[in-house]
Amino acid sequence: MIKLSFWKLLTREIEIRHVTVNGLSLTFIKQDSIANYDFLFKKGKEQLPQVTVNEANYSERINKLLNLCFGFLPENGKLNHICITEQKNKNFVSITLPSFIIKENHFQSDINIQEDTLSQYWIANGEIKQDDNTLKINLYSSDPKKISLPYISRRFGAEVTFDTLSYSLRKDILSRNQVRLNGQVQVNGLDVYHKALSPEVIHLDQGKLDYQINIGENALELDSTTTVIFNKLQFHPYLRAEKQQEYWHFIVSVNKTWFPANNLFSSLPKGLFNNLEGIKTSEELAYHFLFDVDFAQIDSLKLESELKEKDFRIIEYGTIPLSKMSGEFSYTAYENGVPVRTFPIGTSWDHFTPLDSISPILQMSVLQSEDGAFFYHQGFLPDALREALIYDLQVKRFARDGSTITMQLVKNVFLNRNKNFARKLEEALIVWLIETERLTSKERMYEVYLNIAEWGPQIYGIQEASSFYFNKRPSQLTIEESIFLASIIPKPKHFRSSFAANGQLKESMEGYYKLIAGRLAKKGLISEIEADNIRPDIQVMGEAEQSSRQRVGV
Numbered sequence: 135m136i137k138l139s140f141w142k143l144l145t146r147e148i149e150i151r152h153v154t155v156n157g158l159s160l161t162f163i164k165q166d167s168i169a170n171y172d173f174l175f176k177k178g179k180e181q182l183p184q185v186t187v188n189e190a191n192y193s194e195r196i197n198k199l200l201n202l203c204f205g206f207l208p209e210n211g212k213l214n215h216i217c218i219t220e221q222k223n224k225n226f227v228s229i230t231l232p233s234f235i236i237k238e239n240h241f242q243s244d245i246n247i248q249e250d251t252l253s254q255y256w257i258a259n260g261e262i263k264q265d266d267n268t269l270k271i272n273l274y275s276s277d278p279k280k281i282s283l284p285y286i287s288r289r290f291g292a293e294v295t296f297d298t299l300s301y302s303l304r305k306d307i308l309s310r311n312q313v314r315l316n317g318q319v320q321v322n323g324l325d326v327y328h329k330a331l332s333p334e335v336i337h338l339d340q341g342k343l344d345y346q347i348n349i350g351e352n353a354l355e356l357d358s359t360t361t362v363i364f365n366k367l368q369f370h371p372y373l374r375a376e377k378q379q380e381y382w383h384f385i386v387s388v389n390k391t392w393f394p395a396n397n398l399f400s401s402l403p404k405g406l407f408n409n410l411e412g413i414k415t416s417e418e419l420a421y422h423f424l425f426d427v428d429f430a431q432i433d434s435l436k437l438e439s440e441l442k443e444k445d446f447r448i449i450e451y452g453t454i455p456l457s458k459m460s461g462e463f464s465y466t467a468y469e470n471g472v473p474v475r476t477f478p479i480g481t482s483w484d485h486f487t488p489l490d491s492i493s494p495i496l497q498m499s500v501l502q503s504e505d506g507a508f509f510y511h512q513g514f515l516p517d518a519l520r521e522a523l524i525y526d527l528q529v530k531r532f533a534r535d536g537s538t539i540t541m542q543l544v545k546n547v548f549l550n551r552n553k554n555f556a557r558k559l560e561e562a563l564i565v566w567l568i569e570t571e572r573l574t575s576k577e578r579m580y581e582v583y584l585n586i587a588e589w590g591p592q593i594y595g596i597q598e599a600s601s602f603y604f605n606k607r608p609s610q611l612t613i614e615e616s617i618f619l620a621s622i623i624p625k626p627k628h629f630r631s632s633f634a635a636n637g638q639l640k641e642s643m644e645g646y647y648k649l650i651a652g653r654l655a656k657k658g659l660i661s662e663i664e665a666d667n668i669r670p671d672i673q674v675m676g677e678a679e680q681s682s683r684q685r686v687g688v
Contacts, residue, residue, distance in 0.1 A: 153211035153236075161219045193313045193349045200267065200305050207262045207269070211236045220285070225250055227284045239263050244276070249284040256281060267305040274298040280323060290328070293335075297323030315347040332556035334405040339365055352377050358387075365401035367393075369421075381430035390421040395446055407560045409548050413452035417445040432527050437520040441566055448571055456564060457573040459547060465586050467594055474592060479585055485597045489581040492596055492608040495659055496616035500584065502653040503620040505539040509576050513540040513569035514562075539583050540565050546586060588626040589619060590678070603678040613660060614672050617650045629678075637679070643670035 163170045213234040220227045227249045234243040240261050247254040260271040275281045280295040287293055303317040324338040341364045346357040353376035362369055374385045395415040402410055419441060426436040448456075462480025466473045477483050489497070501508055507515060515538055522536035537545070544564045549557050568574055574582075589599030596608045596619075604615055611619070621643065622629040634640045647670045655665040 153208045153213070155211075155213045155216065157215045158213070159217045159219075161221065164222045166223070191311065191351045192354060193311050193351055196315075196349050197305075197307065197313050204262075204264050204267055204269075204305075207264065208236055209239050209262060209264060222288075225288055229284075236262065247284055252282070252284075254279070254282060254284075268303065270300075270302045272298070272300050280325070292326070292328040294327075295323075295325045296321050311351040313349045315345070315349070317345055319343045319345070330555065332406055334408070336406045336556070337404040341365075364403070366397040367401040378430070381428065383428040383430070384425070386423070386425040388421065388423040390419075392418045392420045392444065395419045395443070406556045407563065409454045409456070409560060409564060410452045412450070413448065414450040416447045416449055417443070419443055419446065427527070429527075432524055435520060435524050435527070437516060437523060439514075439516070443570055446570065448567065454548060456548075456567055456571075459543070459568075459574040459582050460578060463547075465547065467586070467588065467592075469592075475594060477594070479582055485595050486585055487595065487597045487608050489577055489584070492584060493611045493616055495613050495654065496596070496608065496611050496619060497580070497584070498654055498657055498659055499616045499620040499650055500623065501539075501580075502650055502657075504542075504623060506653070508539045508580065511538065513538060513565040538565075540569060540579060543579055543583055543586075544568070547582070587623055589622060590629050591627050593626070603674050604672075605675045612672075613651070613654070613664070613668060614647070614670070617647055617668070618670070618672050620650060621646055637674075639670040639672060641670075646670075 161170075213231060216231040216234060218229045228247070230246040230248075231243050232246065235241065240259070242259045243257070245256040245258055247256065255276040256273060257276050258271060258273050260269070262269055273281065274297065280297055281299070283294045298321070300320045301317065303315060306314045306316070308314055320340075320342045321338070322340055324341055325335050326338075327335045342362075344361040346359050348355040348357055353374060355375075356371060356373040358370050358372040360371060362371060369388055369390045372385070372387045374383075376383045395417055398419060399410060399413050399415050404411065421442070422438060422440045424436055424438040428434055451457075459479075462478055462482060464476060465479050466476045468474065478486070480486060505515070515536060518538070519536035526532055541561060544561050545557075548564055549561060585595040585597075587596070588594055589596070590602060593599055593602050599619055600606045600608045600611060603619070604611065606615075618632075618639070621632065625631075632639055632643060647668055648665075651660070651665040651668040654660045655662050660668075
């Protein structure tokens with residue numbers, strides 16, 4: 135039995151005042167590529183007129199959708215034995231509501247979840263007010279176990295569990311083309327796992343979002359009055375997405391004024407920043423972030439990120455001492471996530487080469503190839519990151535990352551080899567800590583870099599590289615040899631591709647040689663005449679000679 139609002143029907147709107155249902159079962163089945171609900175998506179012979187970009191009114195669409203949702207949520211009613219099942223091949227999810235009672239806008243219900251062999255029992259309660267366009271929902275488990283969201287694992291390869299979840303929504307119509315949504319989302323005991331985020335489960339004790347979303351004719355905006363709270367950290371994000379013609383324009387910003395530094399580090403979700411777990415700090419930090427990209431003109435992209443400190447100090451390290459590079463330490467080299475070699479970075483390793491025993495020409499050649507401003511920046515090059523991001527957006531894949539030498543060191547010395555979002559965040563924080571606190575000198579960092587860099591298949595450190603390619607020590611390398619070694623660091627396993635069929639360097643290397651030689655001349659390490667005369671002309675020896683000739687079939 136369903137009671138409708140007569141006056142709403144006159145205005146072509148549906149508003150259910152009362153509903154009583156006894157026994158309702160819906161089953162959605164998909165076997166391979168055939169589903170019993172395919173007819174819902176089949177197009178008839180008469181096609182509906184296409185909506186042009188100019189006719190896309192987001193405020194109107196959202197308003198109609200929410201009106202429909204609120205209209206179908208009665209203020210009084212009782213639903214008994216409701217069951218909804220989704221089945222795909224041998225997997226299924228079944229949601230059963232033994233009794234869903236709504237009385238004077240308030241509702242209460244038990245929810246039984248069966249997903250393959252997993253059974254869960256939830257409790258939901260809240261409030262519905264059609265006239266005020268408000269909705270409140272609380273969800274928690276009826277037993278000590280956490281709620282585990284069904285379907286997520288099968289569909290996305292993720293696991294999401296939590297203790298309690300609260301959600302509220304209020305819709306306000308400000309004008310014909312502007313709708314505002316206010317509400318709150320609060321979760322306790324949240325655990326999230328997905329390999330793209332982190333190799334471990336990410337845990338958040340408490341998270342809260344007080345949001346205000348403004349929806350216009352062609353734009354959606356997360357207002358800066360929005361507040362995000364996780365653990366002890368609180369901030370106000372701003373986001374705007376606007377579509378003009380066929381292109382989107384996105385703006386994201388965060389401005390966090392001075393706050394206790396330890397509020398950040400003690401709030402880092404467990405499982406997301408393993409090397410920083412347990413770290414304790416003092417004094418204050420401030421943060422500014424801006425990302426602005428108009429896809430109609432990607433080259434105009436803006437990227438700003440600055441974490442400022444005021445008398446900041448590390449009182450206690452976390453899992454790993456971040457100053458370990460200052461002294462001798464054990465380094466493990468990986469290939470495809472598998473450790474292949476472990477060796478000390480210090481005088482106890484026969485192949486270790488102190489910085490002052492490495493040719494200055496080689497040192498500068500690598501710097502000019504990898505990170506020319508290494509000795510002057512604080513671990514980041516915003517312009518390089520911006521240019522890398524522009525290129526990635528243009529080619530629609532992650533092709534460049536704008537890494538500095540410090541970032542490469544942190545990635546290889548401190549972090550796992552899993553390519554995920556968590557690693558990039560942890561990498562950025564560790565880089566900032568090392569550079570800001572001067573936990574390791576620039577000279578020592580560069581020394582470590584030249585001794586752990588891979589210069590060929592499992593050729594680690596400059597001493598092995600000098601011997602492998604030229605049967606020389608690092609202090610004996612010529613200008614041409616130094617430039618060659620600098621050229622292969624980005625792709626050390628593909629060094630053979632630099633050689634032609636006759637075993638000599640390809641002519642295409644000439645442009646690279648001229649570029650690095652010109653930079654060496656500007657730094658005063660060689661003369662302009664020497665730079666003009668430098669050519670990609672080297673003679674490799676030993677193992678490298680045999681390897682390069684095998685590749686070209688000589």
